Amino acid sequence: MKPPKQSESSGENQEPDFEQELQDIEAALFTVKERYNQVQSDRQKQGELQQRRRELQQHKPQSPQIKAELKQIKQQLEILEINLESQLFSWGKPFWQAVRFGGIGVIIGWILKSYAG
Template identity: 45%
Template sequence: MERSLQELKERHAQIEHDQQLQKNLEERSQMIRSQLRQSKSSSLKLELQKLEKQLEELEFNLESRLFSWAGFKEVFWQAVRFGGLGIAVGWSLAFYTLKNPAPNNTSPAPQTLAP
């Protein structure tokens, strides 16, 4: 339990670091784009391509850390288990009621015979 908590704290710190890095890279990318509008330098284009590649990798890393299979594994299997159990109970109740229908309480009114 303590190890899981420590791993969660480390992952949270890494995510915060990566988000700050992402913000800095986006700001730098915007600066380079504005400089590119003024001068068409090939070195600026190359730097912009590198920054965009870093941003893509960083975004992928952030998404994979936030949505990992390990985090959803337990919840997924519980949903499968209890969903399957619910379906099995529902089917068994449906079959039981089809085989043993409840008696109909609406019987016709008794008729009296007139002499």
């Protein structure tokens, strides 16, 4: 049995769908690039804050100013850690879900193959 022939009008409908999907992919890629740049920036800031904290801790913090600065650094580091975790684990787009679960499927396949083979 032959599949039904598509009319020319359905071919015309596919082109806008493809363009929309391409725009969605471009937007997703832009979002990933922004997220990557933000993660890099946050990691750099985190390193700088950790270095400053080590410097302050070496001087045996006695003054209230040093203690206050250490407390502020600790709070900023906690905020950065939360931002980094949320940025790294936000898998909202279906494309990234497919990549993640596809990778898990490959790993499970390897494990099953090693047991069977």
